[in-house]
């Protein structure tokens with residue numbers, strides 16, 4: 511386990527306030543494009559953190575499926591552990607770790623279910639077998655063995671053979687409405703650059719302007 515004793519130099523490329531776009535969502539898109547160009551594996555994967563009804567934290571990887579000026583869109587099962595947690599507490603976090611670029615983006619915000627029409631549109635864009643899978647897995651619930659899981663899938667495949675697969679009402683999208691977005695750039699000697707955008711969400715979902723600040727590494 512050599513990695514435990516390695517001290518890698520994270521480079522000289524700096525990040526300062528003048529390098530960043532005024533809109534952090536546009537800046538995020540730039541970094542995502544650069545992560546794609548650098549051929550990072552699954553550059554749109556992020557670690558989603560939730561807190562459940564009993565204040566227990568849990569994280570897992572999901573895929574970003576859309577980003578615009580409203581926020582970050584991903585899709586999942588609304589009855590999964592993450593779905594249950596978001597229903598009890600909409601505060602979530604997201605971590606994009608593009609380690610080979612010495613970059614990470616940290617997001618805090620509130621997750622909202624998207625409009626059913628938006629979930630329908632995204633579900634409709636998925637491959638047929640992925641759509642079937644949404645019907646054949648009660649995500650996060652125990653099952654006795656793999657054979658039973660395969661059986662559920664085969665039954666759903668047979669049911670929807672040659673037919674359009676409707677979106678199950680327990681499956682759909684969330685949008686993370688961000689209140690904090692931090693751009694982190696690794697630097698030499700652990701003196702990393704951290705630039706954070708912060709805003710507040712008031713009544714009726716009205717957001718304040720983004721404020722920008724540098725954080726100590």
Ligand SMILES: Cc1cc2nc3c(=O)[nH]c(=O)nc-3n(C[C@H](O)[C@H](O)[C@H](O)COP(=O)(O)O)c2cc1C
Pocket residue numbers: 552555568569570571572573574584585586587590591592593649650
């Ligand atoms: C690279 C990667 C991408 C994933 N993408 C998704 C996704 O977009 N949606 C999803 O529900 N689960 C996705 N998963 C599976 C989740 O990590 C997790 O196992 C599942 O959502 C159940 O989480 P929960 O029990 O905490 O709700 C992905 C896993 C990996 C490793």
